Amino acid sequence: MIYDNVTKAVFVKRPNRFIAEVDINGHRETVHVKNTGRCKELLIPGCEVWLTAPGTPGRKTKYDLIAVRKDTGMLFNIDSQAPNKVVKEWLLSQDYDMVVPEYTYGDSRIDFYMERRAEKYLMEVKGCTLERDGIGFFPDAPTERGVKHIRELIKAREDGYHSILAFVIQMDGVSEVRANVNTHPEFGEALEEAKNAGVEIWFFKCHVEPDSLTAVLRRL
Numbered sequence: 001m002i003y004d005n006v007t008k009a010v011f012v013k014r015p016n017r018f019i020a021e022v023d024i025n026g027h028r029e030t031v032h033v034k035n036t037g038r039c040k041e042l043l044i045p046g047c048e049v050w051l052t053a054p055g056t057p058g059r060k061t062k063y064d065l066i067a068v069r070k071d072t073g074m075l076f077n078i079d080s081q082a083p084n085k086v087v088k089e090w091l092l093s094q095d096y097d098m099v100v101p102e103y104t105y106g107d108s109r110i111d112f113y114m115e116r117r118a119e120k121y122l123m124e125v126k127g128c129t130l131e132r133d134g135i136g137f138f139p140d141a142p143t144e145r146g147v148k149h150i151r152e153l154i155k156a157r158e159d160g161y162h163s164i165l166a167f168v169i170q171m172d173g174v175s176e177v178r179a180n181v182n183t184h185p186e187f188g189e190a191l192e193e194a195k196n197a198g199v200e201i202w203f204f205k206c207h208v209e210p211d212s213l214t215a216v217l218r219r220l
Helices: 082-092 144-158 185-197
Strands: 006-016 019-024 027-033 048-052 064-069 075-077 098-105 108-116 119-128 130-132 135-138 162-169 177-179 200-209 212-219
Touching: 006 027, 006 064, 019 048, 075 200, 082 098, 082 108, 082 119, 082 162, 082 200, 082 212, 108 144, 119 135, 119 144, 135 162, 144 162, 144 185, 162 185, 177 185, 185 200
Parallel strands: 027 064, 119 162, 135 177, 162 200
Antiparallel strands: 006 019, 006 048, 019 027, 048 064, 064 075, 098 108, 108 119, 130 135, 200 212
16 A cells, blocks of 8 residues: 655654644644554654655645654554555456455444455454554543444354454554553453454555555454
């Protein structure tokens, strides 16, 4: 997945979860943050960030903030739309007979429905931007929606689907994601229930550049 019109900047502050203020060559600019998570260990005043200018007419902000370099030197993609885009690219390169995004199942909208001959698949995608000591953690903020999606995947497995929970790791050098039980214990409980019920856990390891995100699959 490649971005156009990428610009480097310095992060100044984040007044709310939707916007940030950055410095571009001495000019203060308000930009859209494409991630409503906390990202508090990443978006630290003075850190390097990268922006893209989509050029969409009528926007309030010219730029989207898409990547940040942590104080450890590690580069993170924090675009919350990127995981689904990069997974869709991967799915379309596989031998599925059908790939349908945003599929309604039960009371939820699941990210992908796939078919391969007589087999049916449901996949929910989660982007991971939280790293500690080389391990990815999800979520970085409580997510009742995430727990609901896991419950739907468990039900789908009981109904005969291949159920998949896929974590896209939006940083280099990390190969697994664990439940962030300190932040949301219920998510950890639901994840364990899913594993025991036969839900497949997939990790998409990524290579991050300021203008791209490339993923390869690793199954648990």
